[in-house]
Amino acid sequence: MSAALTLGAEEELHLIDLERWQLAARAPQVLSKLPRDGYTAEIQRTTVETNTAVVSTLDGLRQELLRLRRGLVDVAGREGLGIAAVGTAPRSEFRDFELTATGRYGRMQEQYRLLVDEQLICGTQVHVGVEDRDQAVEIMQRIARWLPVLLALSASSPYLNGQDTGYASIRTIIWQRWPSAGATGYTPDAAAYDQVIADLIASGVIADAKMAYFDVRPSSHAPTLELRIADACPLVDDAVLIAGLFRAMVRAAEKEIEAGELRTIRALPVHRAAIWQAARGGLAGRLLDDSRHPRPIPAPDAVRALVERLREELEELGDLEEVREMTELALARGNSADRQRSAFAEEGDLADVMRSVVEETQGPPGGAQPASIALRRYRARAGDEGIDASSRPRRHYTGVVDWVRGLGEDEVRRREERRDAxxxxxxxxxxxxxxxxxxxxxxxxxxxxxxxxxxxxxxxxxxxxxxxxxxxxxxxxxxxxxxxxxxxxxxxxxxxxxxxxxxxxxxxxxxxxxxxxxxxxxxxxxxxxxxxxxxxxxxxxxxxxxxxxxxxxxxxxxxxxxxxxxxxxxxxxxxxxxxxxxxxxxxxxxxxxxxxxxxxxxxxxxxxxxxxxxxxxxxxxxxxxxxxxxxxxxxxxxxxxxxxxxxxxxxxxxxxxxxxxxxxxxxxxxxxxxxxxxxxxxxxxxxxxxxxxxxxxxxxxxxxxxPTYRLADEAERRGVLERVGELVTKPVDGSGGRGVLIGPSASATELADRRHEIAEHPEAWVAQEVxxxxxxxxxxxxxxxxxxxxxxxxxxxxxxxxxxxxxxxxxxxxxxxxxxxxxxxxxxxxxxxxxxxxxxxxxxxx
Incomplete structure (x- = not known):
């Protein structure tokens, strides 16, 4: 291996007032009591950033992250504060933003206005040692197609301004508004990359190389390749998993270079779409597969496919079994966005969600032990109201589920017979x-x-x-x-x-x-x-x-x-x-x-x-x-x-x-x-x-x-006829489910018949998104x-x-x-x- 493949990480953490369960703009007071080695300020006064030492193993990274969190928790706790490693704090509001008083940050606020004022977001940056900058630039482009998987695993920002945004990572959507965010596009070598940065600075759009906020970039201050796509992760092990996969990606790209393999780089619009898709659905949605012309597949399938694609590299690095185990645990419990929504579903109070992310951030690296036993044969799915992603009953369903399980299969059948009688x-x-x-x-x-x-x-x-x-x-x-x-x-x-x-x-x-x-x-x-x-x-x-x-x-x-x-x-x-x-x-x-x-x-x-x-x-x-x-x-x-x-x-x-x-x-x-x-x-x-x-x-x-389409409208009808297989079509005066055709579940013959029926009498039909x-x-x-x-x-x-x-x-x-x-x-x-x-x-x- 010519690359060093060392590991390091920077974590941005929100400061939370433990009485009000709101953001606390007290980073200067907290930082004054912390060592400068490992802790720094961020643009917003509600955030502290930690910087790990350089390590060579995943467990070493885990211990570093825990060490820095404990140090911050100890000092913040004396101020009545907690910490939350999430993309957005669930109860954060735009009015919570207070600028850290430095000349650089003041200039940024003056130049970017609202763009700075909405930066109540936190991410996790992972560094992998790559000493050759030409190689780092090459690797950066080769691994871009795998980044949506890492984003989906990390997604932890569904809430902002007191409401569910509909995204698993609204932080990503906010972050991508920066003019220097996203992917670089084709960049042949380090000199070309440096010229892009120089041109951006010369344009006046960014002030310095540190403002190159690309999804992945050669570090501006160290011989590393830096991952910047991930939300902050409340569970340390999720951050460690992302670091393990990122390092294996770097190694896989390095081996492709050594073997003389051609690059596989997605067109920028497709890359942006894939990142947006991951930010929207996280692990509950769909991600693009790794094919030449990518198609969406369930996110857990994409995650497992990536782990399998990196199997040799993970094994070479000594990380395979640990990454596999952390992957299955992450998929079982869902990402932080999933868990936050589950916490909100209990009582409908974002203060409960704030409490849950603080507890995870300050708790064990793999999360607290679940209070209930998983239903081993239950087909857990996103959107289940009673059972979470790890096949365990949600809190308000626990009593009912445990009671049913306690009956046993024979007694359940006897009760069903009494029901029928x-x-x-x-x-x-x-x-x-x-x-x-x-x-x-x-x-x-x-x-x-x-x-x-x-x-x-x-x-x-x-x-x-x-x-x-x-x-x-x-x-x-x-x-x-x-x-x-x-x-x-x-x-x-x-x-x-x-x-x-x-x-x-x-x-x-x-x-x-x-x-x-x-x-x-x-x-x-x-x-x-x-x-x-x-x-x-x-x-x-x-x-x-x-x-x-x-x-x-x-x-x-x-x-x-x-x-x-x-x-x-x-x-x-x-x-x-x-x-x-x-x-x-x-x-x-x-x-x-x-x-x-x-x-x-x-x-x-x-x-x-x-x-x-x-x-x-x-x-x-x-x-x-x-x-x-x-x-x-x-x-x-x-x-x-x-x-x-x-x-x-x-x-x-x-x-x-x-x-x-x-x-x-x-x-x-x-x-x-x-x-x-x-x-x-x-x-x-x-x-x-x-x-x-x-x-x-x-x-x-x-x-x-x-969303509903009225098929008497010619423009809407044309669009529906092209997408009958993706939509639900219904007669306008139907009832009892009669005449309803669910496109994704229909046969080719049924779809052809429905197209004919719509074309014959368009006013008699409507279509809806599934x-x-x-x-x-x-x-x-x-x-x-x-x-x-x-x-x-x-x-x-x-x-x-x-x-x-x-x-x-x-x-x-x-x-x-x-x-x-x-x-x-x-x-x-x-x-x-x-x-x-x-x-x-x-x-x-x-």
Whole structure:
């Protein structure tokens, strides 16, 4: 080996006030009590940099990093401070920046302005000894294609300015704004590299060679090659792993040079894309493979492929077994970004995330020992709500998971038999294609934490209010059309438009019961997938599932402040009766036993104290709708029809639907939910809901939608036809999962057929980007395994005022079959109990 291949590292560490859990700009005070050999200032006063001695082994580097951290912890601790080795401190805000008072840093701030003010970021720089600068420049270019893997392993900066940025490493995105960051492009030798630096300095864009912030560079002050791409790593062993892989990369490139192999250098745009990709997804996303024309592969596969590619070099350096072990541990526990998001999911408090990164930074090099035992046969995946990347239950799932494991496979099966017996005894079914089928229920609940429910409450009520305002307007004054926000032709072409809906009084509440289908992506963010405004089903099923759990697993540990789904019955009753004339009854209007949701109709009517009415039960007497079996006047209908009200007929042919509309138009009957609501939950209209929120409420959407393409638009249709295999396509008026095609899972024949269907009737279809639904542990053959889930939640209202809207204390979690993303019961999906843990201020007040 002609290169020295020694090791050294520089770590940038945030100073954290341990009382406020915020950045502390007290580096000058801390540094004054530390030896100058090993500790230096950075541009921001919230950061201290450490510099290790030169070592020759990975364990030597580990001991150096630990030594310097301990020294800093000791001094900082006496000041009430902790340290955090992360790309961004989770609670950092731009206003936290305070400049270190030196002339050089002052000049930089004056020249770069905001670019300096946002530098609340920390990285890990690794040095490998390479004495020949020509060779160092050559190696720098050869190893560039492997750098995204190191970035993904180190990613530790998902949070900034009080929010999740959506990136695993937002530090990388901030860092790349420097004019001298990134890759150099083709550089033949050290002289050419030095000329690039000289030209940059001469341009006035950078002040000196130290400002060459390339991903990898020959050091400006030592005979080393310096890696600068990595975020700061809270666990020392992650930094050591990156150093081990980097040194092996250097050795592999050196051997290529010795063998006379041609360079393999990616085009700069592809390199930038690969770095961005790693910063975006980290280990939970996809990285480019090492082929001539790279394609994305799961990040863990890319990491393992790199280790295997460097196997000979790692073995030569004596690092192979240690690197392999650290690699598998890193993949099992996830990178720091993954762990930070897990910490936030517990309580929704960034102070908890700050505490967790400080504990990791100041703790053992490999992290604290896990409190629970891994599920060895569980197929852990990014985005699992109950099981982390190391196959261990997350804290709020630990009690449930341990209880299920304690039962054993045989007892789990016995409990499932009791579940099935309950379903048969209570006729717990769902209609599919005219037949009633058992409703499959998984015995492992889905838990929703208080902060999540609070977030959903605000976002869904906002969405529901905007939809109600739209329905009121579009069947009334049509201001949104007059103002050019929506086109009249588009609105009237929606299959759900009903001209007769304009007959209802202007005071009518058209959609007092709204259902929303939500999904969580692999980063934990909630998205609204669909709006259901006609007759959203599922509430009764959520209540019955809780009854099953009470009967079959009453001994399963339950959290405090667990919401009772049956409380929604009283909420539903108030909603249906609101505004009805005195002396009248509320009724649920149903098609009858032929309805797919007949079970739910019966249960809701009985539980909420409503009359259950089918067409033959109705008559008009003195201008009022009357329930024949009881003789009661009906003041309001909860409309739960598979077909439209206007076409409803009695068995003798009497046009009862027209009589209902006449009574409602005269103001003697309230229709909840009204004819014509389909114009709002049409899948082509879904895309416009954020605009409805802005137009009617003058607010920004609190919950995001899934990117959706309206195929009646020619430009969007062309793009979709090229990408049908990457998208989800749906009929605009579909329900129950019918007609949904998930492109990545479809056959070539299915994709060809769908392209033809879209080309023939583009207005009948929409397309959406695929959302990798989160998963929840479910029982399969007596064992726990992940299954994709969504959530249906319900918003009720008793009036038009903001305070009249409320989120029902229940949710229906639907579960997809193994290997599927489709959760609908009609497509083989099932459900599970949704354990909503209410915030303390709400528990007992609903």
């Amino acid at each position: 309950w379903s048969i005894a209570h006729d717990f079914t769902f209609g599919v294609d005219g037949q009633q089928r058992p409703f499959d229920v998984d015995l492992v609940p889905r838990l929703i934490q208080p902060h999540e429910w609070t977030e959903l409450e605000a976002g869904l009520i906002q969405r529901a209010r905007a939809i109600e305002a739209f329905l009121d307007d579009v069947y009334g004054e049509q201001r949104i059309i007059a103002d050019g926000v929506l086109d009249d032709e588009i609105v009237r072409s929606v299959p759900g438009w009903r001209e007769e809906a304009r007959r209802l009084p202007p005071t009518a509440l058209r959609a007092p019961i709204q259902g929303f289908d939500l999904v969580r992506n692999e980063y934990g963010g909630w998205r609204v997938l669909e709006d259901n405004v006609r007759c959203p089903s599922g509430a009764a099923y959520a209540m019955s599932i809780r009854q099953i759990m009470d009967a079959v697993v009453p001994d399963m540990p339950r959290p405090d402040r667990l919401a009772d789904p049956a409380s929604a019955l009283e909420q539903l009753r108030r909603t249906i009766l609101a505004g009805a004339k005195p002396g009248t009854r509320g009724a649920l209007l149903s098609d009858g036993p032929s309805s797919s949701a007949w079970y739910e109709h019966r249960m809701l009517a009985d539980g909420a104290g409503l009359l259950l009415a089918v067409p033959d039960d109705l008559d008009v007497v003195d201008g009022f709708m009357v329930h024949r079996p009881t003789g009661n006047r009906i003041g309001s209908f909860y409309v739960r029809l598979d077909d439209q009200v206007l076409t409803l007929t009695a068995s003798d042919g009497r046009p009862i639907g027209e009589e209902i509309m006449d009574t409602a138009a005269a103001g003697r009957l309230l229709l909840k939910n009204a004819p014509g609501n389909g114009v709002a939950d049409d899948k082509a209209m879904y895309r416009a809901v954020p605009e409805l929120i802005g137009y009617y409420l003058r607010e920004r959407p609190l919950l995001e939608s899934v 959302v990798q639904l989160s998963s929840v542990p479910s029982v399969e053959d007596g064992l726990l395994q992940p299954r994709h889930v969504d959530l249906r939640a319900f918003v009720y209202t008793t009036g038009h005022r903001k305070r009249d809207w409320f989120l029902a204390d229940l949710g229906l979690t639907r579960v997809a079959p193994e290997g599927s993303l489709v959760v609908n019961s009609s497509r083989g999906g099932g459900a599970k109990d949704t354990w909503i843990v209410l915030p303390e201020h709400q528990h007992g007040h609903r």
